[in-house]
Amino acid sequence: MSETQGFEALQSLSSQPEAAPREPVRDQFGRSYATGKRKNAIARVWIKPGKGQITINGRDQEIYFARPVLRMMIAQPLQVADRLGQFDVEVTVTGSGLSGQAGAVRHGLAKALTYYEPELRAVLKPHGFLTRDPRVVERKKYGKAKARRSFQFSKR
Template identity: 85%
Template sequence: MSEATTTEATGFDALKGLGTQEEAVVREPKIDAQGRAYATGKRKNAVARVWIKPGKGKVTINGRDQEVYFARPVLRMMIAQPLQVADRLGQFDVDVTVEGSGLSGQAGAVRHGIAKALTYYEPGLRAVLKPHGFLTRDPRVVERKKYGKAKARRSFQFSKR
């Protein structure tokens, strides 16, 4: 029986060694022929298609400048967060096509897309962006209406007579 336990111990040690080798795999950048990285960001019902390439920090959303599209400073700050955390502010030109939802949801989708595109362009940035939650798709969406209900959860008004 002692031989079996030693074999199991070496088997587990071998498995532990495999786990560290898999973690050491280096991700390769995903860059297209024009030198851009592409990613899709989502939030609520908004979907943002994001392309980033080295540049002077110009952000274009649906063919318009970010100051025009996102007039509220909070939304502009939101989409700049991944670049700020990664210390790449002003180093990438960002081109975005976004549709669906409202402005707040669209800003969240753009932020998610920029963070994903950064990790595709520079895979080393994943360790910087992941702890801040920029790579996680926020799953919260509007609850749908059910039949037999006035809204998603609200019942019809009760009438005694």
């Protein structure tokens, strides 16, 4: 096989047709569902078109997440996608603390948005909203005070 034939074969492989556009994933009620995770928190997120109301474990987001930073964290995928106030969000979240739960809700909301509107994936992916943060608490080892901390050394 000559050099030009090899080059042409390589070009033909790279010029394959693009993947078909993804179809929206919605249930019979017009909602999209996704699961978000962060630390030990797991958030189940449903989105549907609405007035922009966010409900977490049956409570309004202002009551559940009292700190404005956590509410801002949750709204980030909607702001980046320019969909603030267009979707009603229903969330069930368990485990971890408030910060981990807010991260899980953000992850789940971003995934649910991509299921509802697949073209938003290109907008959300560069901001890292679709990537699960792999950092979790390290387990405690025997012979140690914590995961890595040793007991205080005593010379006598």
